[in-house]
Amino acid sequence: MRRYFLPALKLTIVLILLTAGLYPLLIAGIGKLTPGKGDGVTVTHHGRVVGYANIGQKFTDEKYFQSRPSAVDYNAGGSGGSNKGPSNPDYLKIVQARIDTFLVHNPGIRKEQIPAELVTASGSGLDPDLSPAGALVQVPRIARLRGIPEEKVQQLVQDHVKGPLLGMFGPSKVNVLQLNIALDNIK
Amino acid sequence: MNTEIAGIIATYALTLIIAIPLGSYVAKMFKGEKTWLDFLAPVERFIYKLCGINPKEEMNWKQHLKALLTINLLWFVYAFFLLLFQDKLPLNPDGNPAQSPDLAFNTAISFLVNCNLQHYSGETGVTYFTQLFVITFLQFVSAATGIAAVVVVFKALKEKTTTKLGNFWVFLVKTNTRLLIPICIVVAVVLAFNGTPTSYAGKDTIVTMQGDTVGVSRGPAAGMIAIKHLGTNGGGWFGANSIHPLENPNYLTNMTEAVAQTIIPIAMVFALGFFIDRRRFSRIIFGVMTAGMILLMIPTLIAEIGGNPAIAKMGITQATGAMEGKEVRFGPAATAYWSTITTIISTGSVNGFHDSTMPMTGMMELVAMMTNCFYGGCGVGILNYFIFIIIAVFMSGLMVGRTPEFMGHKVEAKEIKIAALVALLSPFLILAGTALSSYILSHHIGTGWATPPANWLNNPGYHGFSEMLYEYTSSNANNGSGFEGLGDGNVFWNVSTGFVLILGRYLPILGPVAIAGIMAQKKYVPESAGTLRTDTVTFGVMTMAVIVIIAALSFFPALALGPIAEYFSLY
Numbered sequence: 001m002r003r004y005f006l007p008a009l010k011l012t013i014v015l016i017l018l019t020a021g022l023y024p025l026l027i028a029g030i031g032k033l034t035p036g037k038g039d040g041v042t043v044t045h046h047g048r049v050v051g052y053a054n055i056g057q058k059f060t061d062e063k064y065f066q067s068r069p070s071a072v073d074y075n076a077g078g079s080g081g082s083n084k085g086p087s088n089p090d091y092l093k094i095v096q097a098r099i100d101t102f103l104v105h106n107p108g109i110r111k112e113q114i115p116a117e118l119v120t121a122s123g124s125g126l127d128p129d130l131s132p133a134g135a136l137v138q139v140p141r142i143a144r145l146r147g148i149p150e151e152k153v154q155q156l157v158q159d160h161v162k163g164p165l166l167g168m169f170g171p172s173k174v175n176v177l178q179l180n181i182a183l184d185n186i187k
Numbered sequence: 188m189n190t191e192i193a194g195i196i197a198t199y200a201l202t203l204i205i206a207i208p209l210g211s212y213v214a215k216m217f218k219g220e221k222t223w224l225d226f227l228a229p230v231e232r233f234i235y236k237l238c239g240i241n242p243k244e245e246m247n248w249k250q251h252l253k254a255l256l257t258i259n260l261l262w263f264v265y266a267f268f269l270l271l272f273q274d275k276l277p278l279n280p281d282g283n284p285a286q287s288p289d290l291a292f293n294t295a296i297s298f299l300v301n302c303n304l305q306h307y308s309g310e311t312g313v314t315y316f317t318q319l320f321v322i323t324f325l326q327f328v329s330a331a332t333g334i335a336a337v338v339v340v341f342k343a344l345k346e347k348t349t350t351k352l353g354n355f356w357v358f359l360v361k362t363n364t365r366l367l368i369p370i371c372i373v374v375a376v377v378l379a380f381n382g383t384p385t386s387y388a389g390k391d392t393i394v395t396m397q398g399d400t401v402g403v404s405r406g407p408a409a410g411m412i413a414i415k416h417l418g419t420n421g422g423g424w425f426g427a428n429s430i431h432p433l434e435n436p437n438y439l440t441n442m443t444e445a446v447a448q449t450i451i452p453i454a455m456v457f458a459l460g461f462f463i464d465r466r467r468f469s470r471i472i473f474g475v476m477t478a479g480m481i482l483l484m485i486p487t488l489i490a491e492i493g494g495n496p497a498i499a500k501m502g503i504t505q506a507t508g509a510m511e512g513k514e515v516r517f518g519p520a521a522t523a524y525w526s527t528i529t530t531i532i533s534t535g536s537v538n539g540f541h542d543s544t545m546p547m548t549g550m551m552e553l554v555a556m557m558t559n560c561f562y563g564g565c566g567v568g569i570l571n572y573f574i575f576i577i578i579a580v581f582m583s584g585l586m587v588g589r590t591p592e593f594m595g596h597k598v599e600a601k602e603i604k605i606a607a608l609v610a611l612l613s614p615f616l617i618l619a620g621t622a623l624s625s626y627i628l629s630h631h632i633g634t635g636w637a638t639p640p641a642n643w644l645n646n647p648g649y650h651g652f653s654e655m656l657y658e659y660t661s662s663n664a665n666n667g668s669g670f671e672g673l674g675d676g677n678v679f680w681n682v683s684t685g686f687v688l689i690l691g692r693y694l695p696i697l698g699p700v701a702i703a704g705i706m707a708q709k710k711y712v713p714e715s716a717g718t719l720r721t722d723t724v725t726f727g728v729m730t731m732a733v734i735v736i737i738a739a740l741s742f743f744p745a746l747a748l749g750p751i752a753e754y755f756s757l758y
Binding site for chain 2: 041
């Protein structure tokens, strides 16, 4: 092994400098040219930074569109899902409770209308999006509490739906933070 | 849902469009033929000179393995001590603590062997320094190790009779300079422009729209996420891996990362054909591997798009499939696609948590890792498949009553013994590990070294058993994904999986390299009408049968106790 030790040691040092030193610095340099300058893209509302564009947040006030359940309570200092298995009885009780709570707070909505993402926790715990159905099902509640016509809120949701990539690939989605900011801006 | 299916078809098509020419490029590069990155040659010559390497010196298979093991041992020591003292090192803006010795042992091994099992969370368990100088570094060099090893096998298969199989250091350096780093730069730039952080700024604190104060972890992540996929490593910058909205911000990055992790494994299959000038042989292997992937993916897609039957019973329609542990921007189809890809090619990154997938999906994930050769990890996928080829050659030889031959060399007792040993190692490590953990769980619950704070299972019953089975399967396959509910941050799991990781990595590298090396030393027997042809569909089917029998027979009882039992309790 001695024959290989010195070349191995020297090569290790060179590869460390290359892959852990230079390479990330190069990417950080290129990152300076991106929208968030490599620090992450933030969202400003009324002159104040209220969050990151890609990271979801919690809305407890019923006058706002609510995000998905989160296993980390939307604290992006960490991240994670519930890791509950599909047959876990305690987990299924939690889902049932979420359904019941939703029905209480959204009178007139039937169970079948509740999209799955509103009663299941996301993987990251920071999911910024809802499916269009997940936002639309909350429209009657928000319209009623804010005293705005339902059509207007519905239109707002439709305007914020991001379609599939190139119109062809992947699901449609609505960013909850941006939707709620727009909701606050309705006169 | 149609756009979601279109999305995964496009992802796979894009993968092939890149992987096939890449295979030709890889073959040319290792043959020393002209490629368009030849301008890097002076850089490489400078590296060889600096390190005292003579690039023209040819090694035999034993020397290759000695070089491989020496440098890997060095990397382990380096990584272990850095993790142990990371709190005292620079680039730690979040003030994260050092890793405990057992955790540092597990982490160092895990990244060294291209597994990336993570018994910590990226936000708190490592510093920017160790993320880059341990994890990113090992993600590059462990992938390069696998590729260098398979190139030794390529060389051995190409030559008639030889002991000269090229220079290990050259393979290692070229894999980095001409394959991994250039493609990684492209992937990292795509990620950076889609919102993945790249700067060295520490954790941010923000006040949300409704007034909550929360942290936002960041860091120079884009470069690491690129190599994590390209090198089939899989370890995430953040705890939630590629489910995290900064690690995988949108559908475009999701496609990019899915393509990045699959191109080298597929390219290596074609590279083999280009390298040894037997393209038909490569196409047959590719056919078998793709059939394996499709057989695993279809049940997964059906289960995930169909949703959780227990939630359906509550009256929820689940038009968007099973959403627990998934993200809206990917949807169930892309997550199902990813879960199959990441388990067959031993990446182990996730874009939806496997612990919350349906029982059928869980079983497909397990079987994918148990077979571990449908495309497989960087380099090692072919090595694993090579073992099954040798066994298939031997069995076919027995059936027709001829001395088994492969690529013009006799396959004799020694080679078969090595192949059988490697093939049986996986069932042994996985099943013995799971049995041991089940025993400890039922007899030593609450012991400090095993189960703090309490029971390490996050789910009861059959699913809990699957969590333990998954952890050892993932360790042995050097995959790195997990049923992450498992409380694995303790001495028992860190140490026991650590040893499974070492054995599950090095024996399946040593075995095939030894077999190929020994065969290449033998007298060349020209092909005749009596030779068993290995580039036919029949032989492909034979290999598939060997894979299915070894995986199905060995693991069926364990699968019956876990995902199969859960399936029948749920549907």
